[in-house]
Amino acid sequence: AQSPLALRQNILSTLGRTMLEEGVWTFPFTRWIKLIASELSAYRDAAPPDEQQSLRYLTPQDIHEEIKHSGLLRYGDTRTRVEFAHHTYQEFYAALALKNQVDDIEPYVDTPEARRRWQGVIVLLYGITTDRVKLYSQILGYSNDYARIWLAAQCLANAGEDIPTALSRLQEALVPSQQFALLFSVGLACRQLGRYPEALTYLLKAAEENPASAEVQFELGALYRQVDQFERAIFHLEEAIRLRSDFVDVYNQLGLTYYDQEKYEEALTVFRATTQLEPHNPYHYYNVGTVQKILRDYEGARESFRMALKLKPDYIEAKTQLDMLEKALSTGVVQMLEKIPMLSKMTLEQSVLLANRIQVKEYQPGQIVFHMGEMGDTFYIIEVGEVEVLAPEMGRSSGGVINRLGPGNFFGEIALLRAVPRTATIRATKPTRLLAISRDDFSAVLSRYPAIAHRLAETSSLRLLRDRQIGRRVDLDRYYDPGYIAELTRQDRVTVLMGDIHGSTYLTNAIGPELMVAFLDEYLLRMSSIIVQAGGAMDKSLGDSVMGVFGSNPDVPGDESLPVKAALLAALRMREEYVILRDKWKQQSPEFAHSGMGIGISTGKVRTGTVGAEATMVGPAVNMASKLSKLAIKGRTESEVYIDGVTRQLAGDSFATEPLDPAYTKKKVGVELEAYRLIRQK
Structure with a gap:
């Protein structure tokens, strides 16, 4: 390279900082050349005479070509603009500019907009600064601001240094009014690193330091939920709500905690509270709709997903859920499947998939659906008509009718689980239309959802035993x-x-x-x-x-x-x-x-x-x-x-x-x- 490394670093640092300050990701080529010229001139003026001589014939275009060929910078959509090859490069050189040019970073962290724009830069700056204690103190500030504590935690988690060592050094240097924020940020940093026991230790210490902090209670609740300690999670989340009743993130976390435990009624109550706190947030309505769907409140779920789409028309997930609900409600088959005890644990998605595989079979009066002793592989639901269940024939004695089944009734459900002989003969008594589900189709649906297959394997045996005993009692009551x-x-x-x-x-x-x-x-x-x-x-x-x-x-x-x-x-x-x-x-x-x-x-x-x-x-x-x-x-x-x-x-x-x-x-x-x-x- 013809240009000195320090010169190129100065040029890229100025570009990165300027682009961040302006909030842009591309930069006009003409301004870029002027920026190089300005930095080149300043560098020449400060250089010793012998180096000035070597820079006499260096042009901004030369430096541009050098930087472009380094892979750090490239042209934008057209050759009229330039951009960093990756946004991380832009943030790194902006951090380098702050390190060399700025002593107080307060303007870069004092407002939500500033933190949003400079967050990545500050994290990188912490990694390259020579005085981390001073910078950490500036990031934390003195007001126990939750967002600044989170930013400090990100710096600590990404710095690669030993957390206890860093904590010891910071505790000695920071003033007493910053000790709570320090413990809080260290707990959050440990959580980001997946070191949950240490995170709980520091967060609990922070809670002791400041019992009135709703934010610490929220983070404790979220962490306890993450490690499946739901009762403790609920305790801390409810305490956070007591301390700050408008803390909408706490309600969301509490709703998710109930959801994880399959306490859907409680989850629904909490998620509904979020729609009152933030009535224009589409994600809250999506959460409400998701729980309503699980609770089989399909009309309510449909309205919730519609509201989510009204607030955010490009909300793909809400559109997908609404389309599925519309499809499920357009036919009564899904509702019919959900009334069958063995299938009641299936989700709406699984029921829709299974409904799509149903075959319709027609039978005339007197026609046999299947004979006792045949190997079964199909489950039937009566949509229209009637069938009779025939008792077995023994010797010279003919079997009699022991039961009659009409619309909505079903039979042969054990065939969905395994191949066993039919235990009775089924005969149509009227023109009958049956909805048939084969074991192969049922298995295909379950294969797409291993979790529900596992739950069925655990529960279907006992449920089937109970339900068949009830059904058998109905059959035997004929006698x-x-x-x-x-x-x-x-x-x-x-x-x-x-x-x-x-x-x-x-x-x-x-x-x-x-x-x-x-x-x-x-x-x-x-x-x-x-x-x-x-x-x-x-x-x-x-x-x-x-x-x-x-x-x-x-x-x-x-x-x-x-x-x-x-x-x-x-x-x-x-x-x-x-x-x-x-x-x-x-x-x-x-x-x-x-x-x-x-x-x-x-x-x-x-x-x-x-x-x-x-x-x-x-x-x-x-x-x-x-x-x-x-x-x-x-x-x-x-x-x-x-x-x-x-x-x-x-x-x-x-x-x-x-x-x-x-x-x-x-x-x-x-x-x-x-x-x-x-x-x-x-």
């Missing part, structure tokens, strides 16, 4: 005849049949709740159908237990042993049916081989009572049938029928039985008991 039950409680003697799955707890743990739910659906429907078809009355089922009661018909006089024989025939069919069902489900999991069914039958008096909140039959015969059903002489894989002595006597010689060891039954049941294993009908 429940309260009038017949009341009649049976008035009879002197009835026969109670109780069925129970051995090893059901083990089985549930081994195969998972979803598969167990599907199995229980089919198991309970099959067993209930057998009881009803044999002339028994179904009482309320609980878990994997099923209870039927057989009594005489007062309108049809006859042999008093008929109810007993009907119960025994039903039990033999149930025993056979369970083995068939178990073998079928072993194809889904070999763990089903480790289960069995116990059936107990006892004859005696019953009455109406309650178990928890449920009305049901109680009495000695119920208790004994339950105890007999839990006998598992050969282990939990056996499927056997055990009856008491009264039942055996009333059955006569129509059935082959085998007496049980009284010592064994006393040990298992707790009382002396005459009991038999039912083998077969003779």
Whole structure:
């Protein structure tokens, strides 16, 4: 280079400072050449005679070319203007100008506009100054100004020096009235560097120094939120609001803290307060709309996003949310999806994606949607029409209708989670239009949102178990005849049949709740159908237990042993049916081989009572049938029928039985008991 380095630095420093003072990013080329000429002339005048001689033939154009080829400066859009190659270069040379030319930086930090323009320059200046203590004191000032404290923190965080060492040096030099601002700024610097424990230490010390500072309480709350200590965050943020009720940033941070905890009602209340404090801020309305959307207040969310767009027409995020809401509200499908318990945790975005993948399927009266036993991979929602749920067919007995489903109802939801056999047959009774969602489409939507997939995996099993139990109770209520039950409680003697799955707890743990739910659906429907078809009355089922009661018909006089024989025939069919069902489900999991069914039958008096909140039959015969059903002489894989002595006597010689060891039954049941294993009908 022909020109001295010091000269080029002076020229670039003057240019950087001038451009910052004027608030421009490009500079007229003609002024640039004049600036070089002025600095060159001043440099020549101050140079020693021998250097002046070497500068005699140097021109401003020469210096311009040197600087341009250094990569620090370039032409603007046209060759009529020049600009720094990066704004950081401009700020650095402006900082160099302040270092060499300015002793007091107060004019550059005393107003919000000055700080906005010179912030980057001041941070760079702190890094190159030879007297950091003096400069830090000037930046902080003496009024505990929040913005100046933040600027000082940025200087400290970017200087690359050890924070405790810098703090020790500054504490010794600064006056007592600046100690609070110093602690505050050091805490903020540590936070910017990601050193959160140190940041909390210094911020808490600052709070002790000045308990009335709303800004320190705000920063403590924001930092505690950042480290997921939400209760402490809320404490400090509420304290900041108490100290300064118009501090809108605190409200935003408090709203976000509630939002992080999924306390959406509280978040909405706080975000609404921000719209009152700053009614012309579009971002506040966007926050309100976001929470309203989560709370399913779609009309409210739509109005909030519209207001955000009205205040800021180029607000892309608000436009995107509004468009999605308009699309979701134009059809009832999304609202229908949200009523399905297993899908209720999906966001609106996910529901819209899923709705876009729905297929419409039409069925005519009598047409089968699917048969029991088929492998399921599709979930259905009834939009128009009606379907009936058919009980399984067993032997020569045809299955009956156990439920009817209309618009808004759904079925087959377990197919979205895994491939399991259908547990019932579904048939259309009217012209029916179904909305179908395949497991592949459902999985595709979840794959785009791993977080919701994880939440579904955690919660769907228990929710599905609960919801299917409720749904199963509705289905089984079709078999429940309260009038017949009341009649049976008035009879002197009835026969109670109780069925129970051995090893059901083990089985549930081994195969998972979803598969167990599907199995229980089919198991309970099959067993209930057998009881009803044999002339028994179904009482309320609980878990994997099923209870039927057989009594005489007062309108049809006859042999008093008929109810007993009907119960025994039903039990033999149930025993056979369970083995068939178990073998079928072993194809889904070999763990089903480790289960069995116990059936107990006892004859005696019953009455109406309650178990928890449920009305049901109680009495000695119920208790004994339950105890007999839990006998598992050969282990939990056996499927056997055990009856008491009264039942055996009333059955006569129509059935082959085998007496049980009284010592064994006393040990298992707790009382002396005459009991038999039912083998077969003779």
